[in-house]
Amino acid sequence: MPRYSVHKLRELKAAGRKFAMITAYDYAGARLVEQAGAQIILVGDSLGSVVLGYDSTVPVTMDDMVHHTKAVVRGTEKAIVVADMPFMSYQANADEAMRNAGRLLQEAGATAVKLEGGSHVVGLVRRMVECGIPVMGHLGLTPQSVNQFGGHKVQGKTPAAAAKLLNDARALEEAGAFAVVLETIPAPLARMVTERLSIPTIGIGAGPGCDGQVQVFHDMLGIYDDQRALRHAKRYAVLGAQIRDAVRAYIAEVEDGSFPTEEHSFPMDESTLGELAHAF
Numbered sequence: 173m174p175r176y177s178v179h180k181l182r183e184l185k186a187a188g189r190k191f192a193m194i195t196a197y198d199y200a201g202a203r204l205v206e207q208a209g210a211q212i213i214l215v216g217d218s219l220g221s222v223v224l225g226y227d228s229t230v231p232v233t234m235d236d237m238v239h240h241t242k243a244v245v246r247g248t249e250k251a252i253v254v255a256d257m258p259f260m261s262y263q264a265n266a267d268e269a270m271r272n273a274g275r276l277l278q279e280a281g282a283t284a285v286k287l288e289g290g291s292h293v294v295g296l297v298r299r300m301v302e303c304g305i306p307v308m309g310h311l312g313l314t315p316q317s318v319n320q321f322g323g324h325k326v327q328g329k330t331p332a333a334a335a336k337l338l339n340d341a342r343a344l345e346e347a348g349a350f351a352v353v354l355e356t357i358p359a360p361l362a363r364m365v366t367e368r369l370s371i372p373t374i375g376i377g378a379g380p381g382c383d384g385q386v387q388v389f390h391d392m393l394g395i396y397d398d399q400r401a402l403r404h405a406k407r408y409a410v411l412g413a414q415i416r417d418a419v420r421a422y423i424a425e426v427e428d429g430s431f432p433t434e435e436h437s438f439p440m441d442e443s444t445l446g447e448l449a450h451a452f
């Protein structure tokens with residue numbers, strides 16, 4: 173069965189059906205997410221903070237993205253796998269950007285790439301699409317520019333900023349992007365963008381008016397206790413605490429001798445054992 177095509181999302185929008193995207197970064201996570209019904213998976217450069225322990229997405233490299241995207245592709249059969257283009261993999265020059273986007277499809281097996289920004293990346297998006305690389309846009313609080321924004325602040329609040337975001341979204345659509353992520357912008361603005369575009373919008377911290385939503389795997393599953401102070405993330409489980417409890421129970425059982433039991437051990441033939449005991 174071939175993977176879903178990126179056009180599926182536009183069909184869902186046309187039919188008025190909402191959809192959920194979720195991040196995954198490895199084989200196990202990707203398998204679970206697809207088994208749960210996700211049709212689109214993002215190998216986000218949030219990898220940097222939730223998996224690699226950096227304090228932002230800025231240090232993530234192309235090699236990191238290729239490595240993790242390969243694992244996600246191996247863990248999925250049908251899902252659309254979108255791979256993030258990391259910081260400075262597309263900003264320096266267009267030829268390098270094309271080669272890097274090509275790597276994510278050719279070497280890592282992604283279905284599509286995602287890159288951040290509006291008018292300044294539109295030419296690049298057009299060229300990628302013309303060359304057969306499906307592109308997802310990303311507007312609003314684009315994490316690779318966190319140093320420029322001076323922190324994780326809601327974007328698009330002033331009339332000028334909101335108008336720029338609307339224009340950028342239109343320009344991405346015209347350049348051939350198949351969807352656009354809207355991150356941390358006011359809900360009414362996200363609704364307006366969604367109504368004005370024929371391609372789907374995928375929101376994170378952008379309210380219920382988007383066509384789709386995206387959540388970060390570790391945030392929605394409660395892997396970290398502090399929840400990284402994210403208002404837009406909803407916890408559907410508290411796996412961090414469950415994992416710790418399970419590991420604690422294992423350590424305690426090893427220490428008190430109650431694990432392993434016969435059930436987890438392999439027997440040996442009595443006569444072989446007898447011969448051994450005799451010989452040594």
Ligand code: KIV
Nearest residue numbers: 195216217218353386
């Ligand atoms: O890197 C990521 O996980 C993302 C989502 C938050 C949209 O870009």
